[in-house]
Amino acid sequence: MQESANNNVANNGYLEIISFHLGKQVFCVNIMSVREIRGWAPSTTLPHSPPHVLGVINLRGSVIPVIDMAIRLGLPAIKPTERSAIIVTNIAGKLVGLLVENVSDMITVNNADLQPAPDVLPAAERALTKAIIPVDEQMICYLDLDALFSTDEDMAA
Amino acid sequence: MLISRKLPLAAALLTIVSIGVSSVVSLQIGSSAVNEKIVEKLEAVVDGRRNQLETFLANLQQDLAATSQNNLMRIALEGFKYDWGFLGADATNELKRRYITENPFPEGERQKYDTAQKPDDAKISSYDQTHERYNAQLREMAESRGWEDFFLVDMNGNVIYSVNKYDDYASNLRSDALKNTGIGRVYEGIVGANIIDKTVFADYAAYPPIGNQPAAFMGHALNSQMGPVGVIIIRVPTGKIAEIMSNTSGLGETGETVLLNSEGYLISDSVRSPENDMLSVKVDSDLLQDAKGSAVITGTLDGYRNMQADVAMTGVKFDGAEWSVAALIDKSEAGASMVMMRNAILGISLLLLLGAIAVSTWFSRSMTKPIEALVENMRRLAEGDTTIELAGENRKDEIGEMVRSVAVFRNAAIEKVELEREADETRSQTEKRRHDREVAKAEEAAQMQQAVDELADGLRKLSDGDLTIRLDRPFMESLDRLRLDFNASVEKLNATLSDVSENILGINGDTGELRAAADDLSRRTEQQAASLEETSAALDEITATVKNSSQRADEATIKVAEAKQSTETSSKVVAEAISAMGRIEDASGEISKIINVIDEIAFQTNLLALNAGVEAARAGEAGKGFAVVAQEVRELAQRSATAAKDIKDLINKSGDEVKSGVTLVRETGDALGLIAEHVSAINDQINSIATAAREQAGGLTEINSAVNQMDQVTQQNAAMVEETTAVTHRLTSGAASLENLVSQFRLTGSHPASVPVRTAMPAPARQTAAPVPAARPKGPAGVSASTSGSRPVQSPARNMLKTVANAFGAGKSNNSTAASQDDWEEF
Numbered sequence: 001m002q003e004s005a006n007n008n009v010a011n012n013g014y015l016e017i018i019s020f021h022l023g024k025q026v027f028c029v030n031i032m033s034v035r036e037i038r039g040w041a042p043s044t045t046l047p048h049s050p051p052h053v054l055g056v057i058n059l060r061g062s063v064i065p066v067i068d069m070a071i072r073l074g075l076p077a078i079k080p081t082e083r084s085a086i087i088v089t090n091i092a093g094k095l096v097g098l099l100v101e102n103v104s105d106m107i108t109v110n111n112a113d114l115q116p117a118p119d120v121l122p123a124a125e126r127a128l129t130k131a132i133i134p135v136d137e138q139m140i141c142y143l144d145l146d147a148l149f150s151t152d153e154d155m156a157a
Numbered sequence: 158m159l160i161s162r163k164l165p166l167a168a169a170l171l172t173i174v175s176i177g178v179s180s181v182v183s184l185q186i187g188s189s190a191v192n193e194k195i196v197e198k199l200e201a202v203v204d205g206r207r208n209q210l211e212t213f214l215a216n217l218q219q220d221l222a223a224t225s226q227n228n229l230m231r232i233a234l235e236g237f238k239y240d241w242g243f244l245g246a247d248a249t250n251e252l253k254r255r256y257i258t259e260n261p262f263p264e265g266e267r268q269k270y271d272t273a274q275k276p277d278d279a280k281i282s283s284y285d286q287t288h289e290r291y292n293a294q295l296r297e298m299a300e301s302r303g304w305e306d307f308f309l310v311d312m313n314g315n316v317i318y319s320v321n322k323y324d325d326y327a328s329n330l331r332s333d334a335l336k337n338t339g340i341g342r343v344y345e346g347i348v349g350a351n352i353i354d355k356t357v358f359a360d361y362a363a364y365p366p367i368g369n370q371p372a373a374f375m376g377h378a379l380n381s382q383m384g385p386v387g388v389i390i391i392r393v394p395t396g397k398i399a400e401i402m403s404n405t406s407g408l409g410e411t412g413e414t415v416l417l418n419s420e421g422y423l424i425s426d427s428v429r430s431p432e433n434d435m436l437s438v439k440v441d442s443d444l445l446q447d448a449k450g451s452a453v454i455t456g457t458l459d460g461y462r463n464m465q466a467d468v469a470m471t472g473v474k475f476d477g478a479e480w481s482v483a484a485l486i487d488k489s490e491a492g493a494s495m496v497m498m499r500n501a502i503l504g505i506s507l508l509l510l511l512g513a514i515a516v517s518t519w520f521s522r523s524m525t526k527p528i529e530a531l532v533e534n535m536r537r538l539a540e541g542d543t544t545i546e547l548a549g550e551n552r553k554d555e556i557g558e559m560v561r562s563v564a565v566f567r568n569a570a571i572e573k574v575e576l577e578r579e580a581d582e583t584r585s586q587t588e589k590r591r592h593d594r595e596v597a598k599a600e601e602a603a604q605m606q607q608a609v610d611e612l613a614d615g616l617r618k619l620s621d622g623d624l625t626i627r628l629d630r631p632f633m634e635s636l637d638r639l640r641l642d643f644n645a646s647v648e649k650l651n652a653t654l655s656d657v658s659e660n661i662l663g664i665n666g667d668t669g670e671l672r673a674a675a676d677d678l679s680r681r682t683e684q685q686a687a688s689l690e691e692t693s694a695a696l697d698e699i700t701a702t703v704k705n706s707s708q709r710a711d712e713a714t715i716k717v718a719e720a721k722q723s724t725e726t727s728s729k730v731v732a733e734a735i736s737a738m739g740r741i742e743d744a745s746g747e748i749s750k751i752i753n754v755i756d757e758i759a760f761q762t763n764l765l766a767l768n769a770g771v772e773a774a775r776a777g778e779a780g781k782g783f784a785v786v787a788q789e790v791r792e793l794a795q796r797s798a799t800a801a802k803d804i805k806d807l808i809n810k811s812g813d814e815v816k817s818g819v820t821l822v823r824e825t826g827d828a829l830g831l832i833a834e835h836v837s838a839i840n841d842q843i844n845s846i847a848t849a850a851r852e853q854a855g856g857l858t859e860i861n862s863a864v865n866q867m868d869q870v871t872q873q874n875a876a877m878v879e880e881t882t883a884v885t886h887r888l889t890s891g892a893a894s895l896e897n898l899v900s901q902f903r904l905t906g907s908h909p910a911s912v913p914v915r916t917a918m919p920a921p922a923r924q925t926a927a928p929v930p931a932a933r934p935k936g937p938a939g940v941s942a943s944t945s946g947s948r949p950v951q952s953p954a955r956n957m958l959k960t961v962a963n964a965f966g967a968g969k970s971n972n973s974t975a976a977s978q979d980d981w982e983e984f
Contacts, residue, residue, distance in 0.1 A: 012893070016774045018767070018770075018771070031770075031771055031775070032775060033776040034771045035771075036768055036769045036771070037764055037768050037771065038764070039761070039764060040761070068683060075447065081759075082757075083760060085593070085764065103763075103767055106770040106771075106774075106787075113727070
């Protein structure tokens with residue numbers, strides 16, 4: 001998957017991402033996997049769901065799950081505010097809402113700027129981070145949503 | 158005629174007349190009362206009987222009417238009528254044979270024969286069966302109601318049944334034998350006149366079937382739904398009526414009540430006669446005609462039962478019959494009680510008459526006897542005999558009065574003799590006393606002449622200045638007081654003049670002292686006046702200063718009031734500043750809210766721009782331009798968000814500033830309040846200073862006026878000291894002339910020798926020689942007098958003046974001296 005991503009990156013030359021904050025850290029996802037960005041709204045909790053699954057919301061008639069990205073990425077849980085946002089993504093054909101603290105920017109980066117993540121994490125964890133993108137003074141962690149979802153399933157299994 | 162005869166005769170006559178008149182009157186009243194009573198009783202009885210009778214007859218009517226409604230009667234009548242038809246043409250004789258001639262019971266008890274059917278008879282008659290069925294019931298009904306007989310009659314007039322079976326049984330009521338009897342009339346009255354809804358009555362008349370005994374009948378139609386089917390008739394129970402009328406209670410031995418028909422025949426048997434009187438005895442009276450109505454008539458009745466009777470009558474109206482009830486009683490029985498009453502009254506009158514004659518005789522004797530004795534005594538007194546004995550003085554009546562009057566005449570005669578004797582004695586005594594008085598008068602005149610001579614002599618010597626004269630020979634008793642008073646006066650005058658000459662010596666000594674003291678006083682008064690002037694000047698200065706400070710204090714008060722006003726105004730400004738800051742805070746809050754809205758809009762715009770960006774990215778190359786626009790919008794949104802945030806910070810900051818400003822202003826206000834309080838306190842202090850200054854000024858004015866007064870008084874004192882000096886000189890010369898006057902008298906005692914020595918000394922020499930001890934009988938030393946100059950000293954001259962005043966009365970010339978002395982003491 002990393003390879004295909006890399007190939008993809010290499011082919012396009014440029015990559016459009018949407019960056020967001022979780023605590024002090026900045027993460028980003030590929031804009032092509034984003035369907036919509038919404039303000040935060042309370043979700044309906046599902047019974048026996050894992051801690052990072054907040055529940056489900058109604059998106060124009062279709063029910064989609066909402067995941068607290070902070071918990072999913074091993075960070076302290078986000079306290080949702082009016083300025084929080086839900087990024088609705090299309091992961092492997094399924095719509096999933098990601099609760100983030102703050103959507104910060106829409107950035108176009110050169111593929112050459114993508115740098116691989118260091119080899120210090122276990123393989124499963126490292127698979128979540130596709131690359132690190134340095135923008136200005138910031139370091140943006142480029143997340144692999146497919147991995148996120150598949151790992152999620154693995155964990156659930 | 159003598160009174161002793163007249164009195165008893167008059168009493169007897171009076172008694173006879175009064176008793177006779179009252180007896181006759183009471184007899185009259187009694188007899189009429191008894192008569193009325195009897196009549197009332199008769200009226201009550203006759204009314205009661207009438208009511209009883211009417212009630213009885215009304216009940217009888219009701220009974221009959223009720224019976225006619227009874228179904229049994231109709232059924233029985235139909236039965237008998239039906240059976241009558243089977244008896245053939247000669248039914249009358251057949252039934253009379255069966256139930257009268259062949260009846261085993263005698264006449265009067267035939268009703269007990271229930272049936273003529275013999276048990277062994279082969280032929281059975283239905284009439285006998287019907288008779289057997291109803292006879293017992295109908296008999297009992299008639300007996301229980303007192304009816305004398307009961308008949309059932311069909312519409313043809315046949316008596317188809319009767320209870321008692323007299324000759325009228327089974328006869329026809331239209332036959333000649335019966336149609337004019339009571340029963341026939343009743344039948345015709347019902348059937349002929351077709352009266353079916355009420356009873357018909359036939360009055361008492363002789364009735365052949367029962368042996369021409371009187372009988373009355375009453376009947377009623379028996380009605381079915383088709384109309385009348387027969388008649389029931391009863392014979393009226395005469396026995397019951399007789400029972401009502403035979404009650405004679407309350408009517409004495411001869412009284413009774415009887416029932417009369419319209420012609421006056423009795424229709425109830427009289428209980429007072431043994432034979433049957435019904436329709437045979439007649440009461441023939443005019444009253445009968447009047448007694449047809451319901452009113453009760455009273456009167457007398459002659460001839461009935463051979464007696465003269467009182468009678469009360471009234472009418473009974475019943476179904477066409479006109480009856481009267483009469484109650485009567487023999488007059489001889491009614492009058493018996495009157496005779497008894499008359500005899501009793503005559504007996505009692507006779508007894509009273511005898512008693513009255515006896516009492517009146519005794520009473521007149523008791524009066525005439527003492528009068529005769531009194532006449533004898535009066536005759537003797539007229540002849541001059543005063544030794545008479547009078548009896549009956551204690552009687553309370555007019556005779557007692559007469560006896561007491563005679564006693565007064567007797568006592569007057571005795572007293573007259575006594576008085577004549579006493580008058581003779583008095584006359585001789587008076588003559589003797591007059592002679593004694595003339596002798597005493599002559600002696601008295603001689604003594605008086607002697608006393609006048611001596612007194613004239615003494616007074617002449619006194620006018621010559623000789624105070625040694627005394628009257629030693631006593632005068633007559635009544636004038637001796639004159640002599641003693643003269644001696645005492647001369648003695649007193651002598652003593653007084655001796656005192657005067659002694660006091661003149663003292664005055665001479667004191668006058669010198671007085672002059673030295675006056676000089677001393679004059680000097681000190683001058684010193685005092687000087688001091689007072691200095692004091693007055695100093696006081697004026699102080700007053701000016703105090704007034705000045707008072708003015709300053711008032712000014713300060715005004716200033717303080719202004720300061721207070723300023724602080725109050727500042728407090729108001731502070732309060733306004735605080736409220737203005739509050740308004741600023743409110744406005745900041747409003748701005749914050751608006752900015753929040755702007756922030757929210759910026760956020761939403763940002764989200765929209767992001768979404769637009771996402772859409773543009775997905776559109777690839779075609780969305781490039783749109784992505785740029787979206788980016789621009791995002792930047793704008795971010796800028797507005799940033800600006801909102803900045804404004805919010807600024808607003809928050811200014812809010813904090815406002816808060817601290819409010820705190821500062823509030824502290825300023827507190828400080829101002831504190832200042833106001835202090836200013837008030839200062840105001841109070843200054844006020845009290847001003848008050849104190851005013852009080853001081855007042856005090857100083859008072860002191861000033863006091864000093865002025867003192868100054869005046871000091872001036873007066875100085876003037877008075879001069880006057881005192883002058884008076885002292887006059888006093889000295891006065892004393893000298895006084896000595897000359899006193900020396901004219903020749904006094905008893907040792908003084909007259911020294912008096913001329915004192916008068917010889919000249920007045921000025923006396924002033925300079927004041928300190929000489931010989932001239933100062935009183936006062937220890939001159940030094941002490943000068944040191945204690947301001948103290949009042951009892952002046953010897955004053956003592957002397959007092960003495961003189963006591964002796965001769967107050968002298969006018971001494972007043973000025975005494976007044977100056979008073980002033981001296983006051984100072």
